[in-house]
Amino acid sequence: MPSYTAPVKDLQFILHEVLKASKSDVPGYEELEPDFTNAVLEEAGKLASEVLTPLNLVGDQQGCRLENGVVRTPEGFKEAFDQMREGGWPGLDMPEEFGGQGMPYVLGTAVGELFSSANQAFTMYQGLTHGAASAILAHGTEAQKATYLPNMVSCEWTGTMNLTEPHCGTDLGLMRTKAEPQEDGTYKISGQKIFISAGEHDMSSNIIHLVLAKIPGGPEGIKGVSLFIVPKFLVNEDGSLGARNGVSCGKLEEKMGIHGNATCVMNYDEATGYLLGTEHKGMRAMFTMMNEARIGVGMQGLAQAEIAYQNAVIYAKDRLQGRDVTGIKNLDGPADPLIVHPDIRRMLMDQKSFTEGARAFMLWGASMIDRSHRADDAAAEGLVSLLTPVIKGFCTDQGYDMTVQAQQVYGGHGYIEEWGMSQYTRDARIAMIYEGANGVQALDLVGRKLAADGGKHVMAFFELVKTFIKDNKDADEDFARDYLEPLKAASKDLQAAGMFFMQNGMKNPNAALAGSTDFMHLFGHVCLGLMWSQMALAAKAALAEGASDTAFYETKLITGRYYMARRLPATALHLKRIESGADPVMALDAANF
Known part of the structure; x- marks a missing residue:
């Protein structure tokens, strides 16, 4: 079975010797002393290596099952999610007033890499919740924040984002999901959404869906889209869970990878929804979630490349094949280890130089998000907005390529499931597609962000x-x-x-x-x-x-x-x-x- 060791020393090097985090003038960074961040990263690394990594193969082999409208997650996932909650990890960088720990986003990003490397499909459940909570935090009313955020920050309730429909992916102006206004200020949401990650599962008591829909009579196209909070179970005034809402999972998609995450077709049948933000301004609110998600997906490219690289190095040092052309290195064995060969070295150096460079790039981007939010720095916000499609597109394209190179180091064994390497390639592949396909990221960069x-x-x-x-x-x-x-x-x-x-x-x-x-x-x-x-x-x-x-x-x-x-x-x-x-x-x- 593949193994994983958290790259704590490298993360510490970037945080403190390159970014000099604790010496930064960004509010909250004074808490990021080396001893503190090391303790956090070591503990997260332990959870990643000992709990999440063994479940990665389980999730890939078992997948999720839809039974009588309920999605059953792979064996061990629920218990691991409980451990994640008990440790307070989902709320690491969320506001203290809603039960989070208030740490900077840069530390949350560093921890997120460890969890994603260990088990990408599992980590998506809390990652999507984090994004949905961030959208409510940025655009919700005080009542909405009080109703939803404490339980979402703790991951007692999880969250999703619902954009894509069977006939429209990138072109969201074509969507047909309707939101009919009601006299009490709510809306009745009707339509179907597809490719909804973590849309239904058995690891939380409620799921808070953020759903894009059109209010009849609104502007045509994308300008007529609004965003709604649609809980799986309605929430009573006292915070308890009420009646089941008109939302259900109609199907689980069979996918190339991330089998441990439930990718759902979601049906909305006059489900009660609550407007998030302003009418017909849904994309503005959704982009709060999508921009965070795009950086998180860029990190997934790095994360899969990292764990694939770690195992490729172990294999290259252990597997005996051929002799070094400059002279025998393993005098007592029938052949030299793979790592003596220049072409194996080339592939490993491609991987190593990418993962370490991308890690620095990711944390630099995260530090700019902190600077923009915590120090209200417009220049930092503009720069990270420019770089978001680069982080997402480049790091996932390259990250996928590096998992393929790691497979190649194994030769034929890289193609055999029992060695585990194909899972990293299959799991990494989705990162080039979701949260805006990489071709769309490139168009966004050239068509919008440059100018x-x-x-x-x-x-x-x-x-x-x-x-x-x-x-x-x-x-x-x-x-x-x-x-x-x-x-x-x-x-x-x-x-x-x-x-x-x-x-x-x-x-x-x-x-x-x-x-x-x-x-x-x-x-x-x-x-x-x-x-x-x-x-x-x-x-x-x-x-x-x-x-x-x-x-x-x-x-x-x-x-x-x-x-x-x-x-x-x-x-x-x-x-x-x-x-x-x-x-x-x-x-x-x-x-x-």
Whole structure:
């Protein structure tokens, strides 16, 4: 059975030596002292390794079952969910007034990676609840917050988001679910939603669905969509549970992966719903949940890549195959371990350099969310909004690729279920699709985010990179050669791609849209190049100060140099594709495909 060890030391390195969290001026960060965060991460890592990881295979093999309208989760899930609740983990970064612990989002993100690596399907139940609670926190009335949040923060009640319908996915303006106003101020919700993760299950006493629907007579298309709170059981004035609402699970989807999560077809038959936010402004409220979810999904790409990598390393060190071409290494054995071979090393270094770079990128993004919310910093909010589609799209595309590479290390055993590696590939695959397919993320990045506020956020990113390079140009020659020069070249590629869109996008929009996925990946590589450069500086500083764990910091520098030399040059390829324009993509007539 695959194993998992929480990367606590690496998380601590990023939090305290790269981001310098406890020294930040963001309110609440003064609590993030190294000893405190280490204790939290160690405890979360123990739960992840000892409880959630063994259940990952159970969930994959057993899946969920729909019996008489009730979904039964895999064996052991309910008991593990009880442990999660008892430990207060779902409310780690939620407000104290509703029973949370009020910790910064960055710490919640770090803990979330550990749980997602260990068991993605299980962790989705609380992750979706967190997002739904955040939407109610941002847009709900005081009465709605008091009614729903205490039980959702604790995960006594769980939450969902209901967008997709059988005939519409990305184009939500086509939805047919109706919300008929009632005299008492409630609405009767009728329609069908599909692909609803955690839509029905046996691990909580109530499920609070957030449902997009149209109020008759409202504007056409997406401008006529509103968001509603639709509980599985109605809630009485005293907080107790009342009658069963008109919502039910009609079917469980059979999926490629995340078998332990109940992906439901949800039927709403004049279910009682309560308007969340303003009429016809449902997308604004839903995006509070979706933006958080998109960053969480980006983290899932990293998380699956991490556990796949850990097991691939163990296998590569243990499996004997062939001899090292430079000379026998295992003198007493019939063959050398796989890890001596350069192509195995290439795959492992691809994985290692991605996971560590993406981890820094994810926590940097989470710290910007904290800065925007806790310090009311509009610049941080603008920058993280720009980077959200990059975090989601790039990290899940690359994360999936890394699980495939981990499978490849195993050879034929990677394709056999008993080794467990195929589950990571299958589970990672959904992250490229849900919460906005990655092609849509790329379109959002190029079509909306680049030009937002006159382009000032992307210009701020360019300035951030430029300032970093300028401030460190007098560092040692090795750092300049190995990090700053590749980062500068990659940043120029990103700027050139942006310039191409500016010059060609208006007269030929397809020229920009045809290059959008390449731009998202180009942007992602530059972000990881920046992260690796910052981590290299921190590692060099630690070594200069006489750090005791020299192997950790030297390994960090070697891994960073690999990324800068072998992965970052992909920006030139992406730029070349972008500059080819729309013609190669659009030239073939539809009838000739």
